[in-house]
Amino acid sequence: MQIVILAAGQGKRMHSNLPKVLHPVAGKPLAQHVIDTARTLSPEKLVVVYGHGGDVVRSTLAAPDISWAEQAQQLGTGHAVAQAVPELTDAAQTLVLYGDVPLTTAATLRRLLQAGRDGLAILTVDLADPTGYGRIVRDAGGQVQRIVEEKDATAAEKAICEVNTGIMAMPTARLRDWLGRLKNDNAQGEYYLTDVVSLAVGEGLPVRTAQPDGEWEVLGVNSKVQLAELERQHQRNIADGLLVAGVRLADPARIDVRGQLKHGRDVAIDVGCVFEGEVELGDAVEVGPYCVLKNVRVGAGTRIAAFCHFEDAVIGPDGVLGPYARLRPGTELGAEVHIGNFVEVKKSLIGDQSKANHLAYIGDAEIGRRVNVGAGTITCNYDGANKHKTIIEDDVFIGSDTQLVAPVVVGRGATLGAGTTLTKDAPPDALTVSRPKQLTVAGWARPEKLKK
Ligand code: UD1
Numbered sequence: 001m002q003i004v005i006l007a008a009g010q011g012k013r014m015h016s017n018l019p020k021v022l023h024p025v026a027g028k029p030l031a032q033h034v035i036d037t038a039r040t041l042s043p044e045k046l047v048v049v050y051g052h053g054g055d056v057v058r059s060t061l062a063a064p065d066i067s068w069a070e071q072a073q074q075l076g077t078g079h080a081v082a083q084a085v086p087e088l089t090d091a092a093q094t095l096v097l098y099g100d101v102p103l104t105t106a107a108t109l110r111r112l113l114q115a116g117r118d119g120l121a122i123l124t125v126d127l128a129d130p131t132g133y134g135r136i137v138r139d140a141g142g143q144v145q146r147i148v149e150e151k152d153a154t155a156a157e158k159a160i161c162e163v164n165t166g167i168m169a170m171p172t173a174r175l176r177d178w179l180g181r182l183k184n185d186n187a188q189g190e191y192y193l194t195d196v197v198s199l200a201v202g203e204g205l206p207v208r209t210a211q212p213d214g215e216w217e218v219l220g221v222n223s224k225v226q227l228a229e230l231e232r233q234h235q236r237n238i239a240d241g242l243l244v245a246g247v248r249l250a251d252p253a254r255i256d257v258r259g260q261l262k263h264g265r266d267v268a269i270d271v272g273c274v275f276e277g278e279v280e281l282g283d284a285v286e287v288g289p290y291c292v293l294k295n296v297r298v299g300a301g302t303r304i305a306a307f308c309h310f311e312d313a314v315i316g317p318d319g320v321l322g323p324y325a326r327l328r329p330g331t332e333l334g335a336e337v338h339i340g341n342f343v344e345v346k347k348s349l350i351g352d353q354s355k356a357n358h359l360a361y362i363g364d365a366e367i368g369r370r371v372n373v374g375a376g377t378i379t380c381n382y383d384g385a386n387k388h389k390t391i392i393e394d395d396v397f398i399g400s401d402t403q404l405v406a407p408v409v410v411g412r413g414a415t416l417g418a419g420t421t422l423t424k425d426a427p428p429d430a431l432t433v434s435r436p437k438q439l440t441v442a443g444w445a446r447p448e449k450l451k452k
């Protein structure tokens with residue numbers, strides 16, 4: 001079996017410089033959804049017909065298993081498929097998909113291919129309002145005769161509610177021949193792929209239909225309104241999958257997964273969270289409201305409070321994070337680590353049971369176990385030209401408002417007094433403090449406001 005994906009349309013109604021098929025659903029281009037689903041069917045050949053925004057479309061979707069066919073002028077769906085035909089071999093079936101119909105499932109496509117095993121198969125759907133779609137015309141015996149486009153249809157044909165989704169499967173040798181015979185003498189002056197149906201019927205080839213499990217599977221995107229609707233539908237499907245698998249969602253309508261979300265048992269997710277890339281939540285992890293997690297692994301039992309932003313980080317088990325915590329790329333937290341409000345951690349390792357609970361910047365640091373990082377602590381990792389490392393060994397206590405001017409090492413068990421600006425290593429098990437001596441001026445009077 002071979003697959004042709006039509007992706008040449010401009011999408012005028014998107015009002016965008018981005019070609020239509022590159023607009024994202026769940027953070028992934030529409031056409032990428034179609035390509036990914038197509039791949040699960042293991043086609044011998046995958047041809048994408050492109051036109052508008054050609055270079056961007058090709059470079060965004062590029063992959064070694066994709067063949068490209070250019071349709072310089074959009075003269076209709078039949079003309080579009082004709083551009084791909086030189087890439088196809090006669091022996092196998094051809095499945096035609098649309099690059100702007102992202103949510104068709106592989107199961108539905110398998111049913112369609114099965115229906116078309118010895119002929120032509122059309123994916124159809126019954127719509128309450130069929131306006132705009134091609135209608136499936138059947139004879140008295142219920143056999144499909146042809147497809148008529150809305151603009152070419154009679155009043156009686158317009159009343160038909162079974163519509164063509166555009167997705168079809170057929171024998172490639174016949175397709176090649178039919179496409180050569182298409183005419184554009186219709187209301188739109190286009191070469192309609194749909195005209196192959198009556199040609200197949202004329203040759204006595206079996207023409208069958210298959211239906212999707214849900215209407216959303218065959219919905220296309222022509223506007224930002226439809227894009228937003230499909231996004232919500234897709235997110236709802238993902239949310240339902242999570243609920244069925246045992247995840248507690250405060251509201252399945254208020255979660256966005258833009259990638260893969262793996263989870264253990266008894267995971268709970270509050271409203272408004274966004275998961276991007278590969279995210280893994282261990283058993284009993286709790287995620288508070290309005291968190292953004294991108295490429296993050298969270299150990300079992302960790303609780304994440306509201307408004308956290310984590311990216312490319314690994315978090316150990318039984319941690320307590322947030323609210324308002326930020327973990328940037330390269331962060332690794334051990335077990336039972338606490339990271340509190342307005343604490344930013346970048347490219348740092350933080351050992352088991354260490355805590356930084358308030359207002360701190362930890363960058364390019366290695367922090368041992370049971371370390372307490374006081375409020376307002378800053379690792380001064382950047383000298384304006386290069387980044388340097390801060391090493392803080394086990395059982396260190398760092399007083400509030402301390403600056404560690406890297407490179408610097410704080411020895412095991414050391415204490416840094418509040419307000420210290422550390423520019424040299426601090427020895428283990430000792431108190432180090434850099435602070436002017438406290439001074440009291442007795443009898444000092446505050447200045448008084450001068451009279452004008
Ligand atoms: C087409 C079908 C119609 C069906 C509808 C489903 C035809 C003649 N009509 O209608 O029966 O109900 O889809 O949505 O096939 N494309 C190209 N090159 C072209 C024309 C289109 O690549 O020259 C691509 C578009 O980018 C799009 C798809 O083909 O992905 C469908 O094109 P569109 O113009 O939306 O199809 P309709 O005419 O609405």
Ligand code: CA
Pocket residue numbers: 401419420421
């Ligand atoms: Ca100070």
